Amino acid sequence: xxxxxxxxxxxxxFIGCAANPRADEEFADSIIRHGGDPDGGSVAHQxxxxxxxxxxxSLLFPAIDAVFPGALPGPPQLWGDCVGAxxxxxxxxxxxxxxxxARPDEVTGVVEGPPDIPELGVRQGVVARESIFAWRxxxxxxxxxxxxxxxxxxxxxxxxxxxxxxxxxxxKYTNETIRLGGARPPSDKWLEESSKYVARTATFVTGxxxxxxxxxxxxxxxxxxxxxxxxTRNEDxxxxxxxxWHHAQLWSxxxxxxxxxxxxxxxxxLWTNSWGSWNSGSRRILGTxxxxxxxxxxxxxxxxxxCQCIALSSVAGWPRRKHTxxxxxxxx
Numbered sequence: 151x152x153x154x155x156x157x158x159x160x161x162x163x164f165i166g167c168a169a170n171p172r173a174d175e176e177f178a179d180s181i182i183r184h185g186g187d188p189d190g191g192s193v194a195h196q197x198x199x200x201x202x203x204x205x206x207x208s209l210l211f212p213a214i215d216a217v218f219p220g221a222l223p224g225p226p227q228l229w230g231d232c233v234g235a236x237x238x239x240x241x242x243x244x245x246x247x248x249x250x251x252a253r254p255d256e257v258t259g260v261v262e263g264p265p266d267i268p269e270l271g272v273r274q275g276v277v278a279r280e281s282i283f284a285w286r287x288x289x290x291x292x293x294x295x296x297x298x299x300x301x302x303x304x305x306x307x308x309x310x311x312x313x314x315x316x317x318x319x320x321x322k323y324t325n326e327t328i329r330l331g332g333a334r335p336p337s338d339k340w341l342e343e344s345s346k347y348v349a350r351t352a353t354f355v356t357g358x359x360x361x362x363x364x365x366x367x368x369x370x371x372x373x374x375x376x377x378x379x380x381x382t383r384n385e386d387x388x389x390x391x392x393x394x395w396h397h398a399q400l401w402s403x404x405x406x407x408x409x410x411x412x413x414x415x416x417x418x419x420l421w422t423n424s425w426g427s428w429n430s431g432s433r434r435i436l437g438t439x440x441x442x443x444x445x446x447x448x449x450x451x452x453x454x455x456x457c458q459c460i461a462l463s464s465v466a467g468w469p470r471r472k473h474t475x476x477x478x479x480x481x482x
Contacts, residue, residue: 156227156425160378160395166232167374167398169458170294174354177296180304181352190355190461194363201359203366203404207435210370210402211422211443213246217264223445224275225323226426230291234283235275235424236372236398237298240462241307241349242277243370243402251368271310271321278320279424281308281344284331295374295398299352299460305336306344316340349462356459358451361419362404364461371401375457379421379449383431388418389447399423401459405448409437417451 160166178188187193194200214221221242227235249264267276285301286293312319316339320327330336336344355364355371364371378393403420410418413436423429423445433441435448442448 154228160397165292165396166230173294173297177300180300186351188354190353190360193353199367203362207407208366208404210243213250217246217249218272218276220273221276222443227424229328231283233293233298233398234279236400237282237302238277238279239400240370240372244462247368265309267309267311274310274323278308278310280327280330284336289333295458302349303352306348308344352462355461358454361454365404369461371459371461373457373459374398381429383447385432386436387433387442387448418448419451422446
């Protein structure tokens, strides 16, 4: 594990994520049992944000940068735990948006602030991916996006700080911390702590318009796919889909502006990887003075059609949030 090279491993056929219809059914049942709706299209219409991203540049990572400077891109993977990393990054995006929004929690009535964690914990990604991956039920790596989402909504997460009462220190992502849990599930004390920080609901998101609108409404999305991308970004931060990776990643932006569609023939979606600063090239967004985070890249929105996508909400519903959405011109 110490010499794990994620780009080489995934490009050589490593299976970090896979389809699992049974896990999908269990996750959908869990959403319904907890009062949610597993149909993202229905959620968008019920909460009146369908169409919210049309013609706009919608970005979620600025909230993460504002609340947790240096959290992105986080540490590079040390093992095949991409599903845990993607789910943790989606939770981080949802958490940061909630803090920026300053909206009282719909259950507790409390206005959430950032967790108290060491500076190193922030640079290591804030949310401990290991605290999600620990619930996979096996000692080997690889997992399913729907199972991870079920864990986040039922078991919760831990953040990057010491937990002396649990006998663990999650401040830094290490070869030791990624071995926590697995075939032997975390303890009752662990669950008592992590369940304080659940994502209260989640839903499956399908298609380009739903992805666009959930991001525009302030919700990060993580996904599993078999899509791999080139290592170099072009002048607008765009990378082509060129190969196969069985991999999970985060989406934290959508560009539906006319200027972008005119140049690329369709909108773009922003992928954020869990491999640290693994790629190179321009990070400047077309027509703006904004740089995407290291390790990220834009890709054609048509890639969405080949992904399983899940959005997380850390509050009880799906209200629109304050977020960085730019108009059709993209001028900032």
